[in-house]
Amino acid sequence: MSSSRGSENKIILIKRKTRLEELVVRYNTIQQAQFYIERLGADFSDYLSEDFQYRKAVETAVTQLSAIGRLQVLERQHVPNFIFGAQDTVVVLGQDGLVANTLKYLHEQPLIGVNPDPLRWDGVLLPFRVKELGQLVPEVLRGQRQVREVSLAKVELNDGQSLYGVNDLFIGRRTHVSARYQLELNGVQEQQSSSGIIVSTGMGSTGWLKSVLAGAAGIVSRAAQMQTEDAERTAAALADIAGVSAGRGLAWDHPELYFTVREPFPSRTTSAELVFGRISSKLPLRITSQMPEDGVIFSDGVESDYLEFNSGVEATVGLAEKTGRLVV
Incomplete structure (x- = not known):
């Protein structure tokens, strides 16, 4: 400069x-x-x-x-x-x-x-x-x-629209009605009905993610399943969870995102197994909307700046190609 x-x-x-x-x-x-x-x-x-x-x-x-x-x-x-x-x-x-x-x-x-x-x-x-x-x-x-780097989240839709998040992304319904969608991570697909999905960055780990982890008993069960799938990734994930739960949070430039599903509802046509996980540049999260109306994606709590997410629209969530730069 x-x-x-x-x-x-x-x-x-x-x-x-x-x-x-x-x-x-x-x-x-x-x-x-x-x-x-x-x-x-x-x-x-x-x-x-x-x-x-x-x-x-x-x-x-x-x-x-x-x-x-x-x-x-x-x-x-x-x-x-x-x-x-x-x-x-x-x-x-x-x-x-x-x-x-x-x-x-x-x-x-x-x-x-x-x-x-x-x-x-x-x-x-x-x-x-x-x-x-x-x-x-x-x-x-x-x-x-000195400038501190901040990892951002990014969601891209199959219609070309995109949105960034500094703390988190929310994917779900505009109202409190249940959101319906298909979730896919690392080749595993699941039909879900829930109160929506939260994707958190390192900076956002002490906010919405922390509150979700405090009451997410299902994460323990999912972590046990992940243990058999990938021991190294699971050990790192559990270490991150312990840090967030203890109030320490993650580094602002943490190289991965975390997603959590709010209040997943299991039924004859929907499951509640894929409720928590890590997202990286090589392992994005894909979500296909099954909501006829009022499906939305917004970031950092700003509901007025949103992407419509209705039936047939596919969202790919991953780390952004850019970083934020905060002067310290």
Whole structure:
């Protein structure tokens, strides 16, 4: 990365609406929003405080970044359709979810996670403060900051559409109605009816995957079957499971994904054996939808940005060809 990079690229500042701004969009005025919140017995002053702190952080970030180079401020909702330049540097003004939901749309541009309100947010993915940007960003532009690689998940449909996931992918029904599909891994096929499939990355291993493992008694049985199929892979899998269950999680650049099936229902036409497993670049997971309507695939909890997954559509899930790059 050359020292001239700062003159060639843009700095993209990603921000979001505060809870107060979202309420005003819904109820038209602050007064009406206040009436709604206080009628529910909540503290409206907390909404005002959060909004004030975030606006102050945005103003400070804009001032500092504008002094460094070309700056473009981008609202969260425009990120999926925005074309990032290859030499852009991206600054995300937290929370953690905003970092994850930005990272999957990048193509290895460095991302800087900034905590706008450290007293409010812990920010695992937000190691920096707004006041540090003036020194931090020039160091990133000069290639003087360490960057941590993050493995991503990718799902590709047989109609050409694709979607990336930083923490996880969900494959199932839009509603709580059971999802029907055929699952295939390593040549083994199974008809299933369940509450959907979760595919987790290393970064996402302390989230949805951890909660599923905590109550997945069927995994013990599946692990025993895997023991006879491939002892080496099973030993590694059990070590990973133990780490996740103990709260340690997996490395963010973990070279495999894990899938879990939520609440599989065995019947005369459906089974519940292939409910857990590892996905690698050489061993993808294939899922064929048998849902006439409302089948969806979305990532990182953003249900509004989804792929339709209805009858006949086949999804192939594996490691993405790109990685995320978080500045640390």
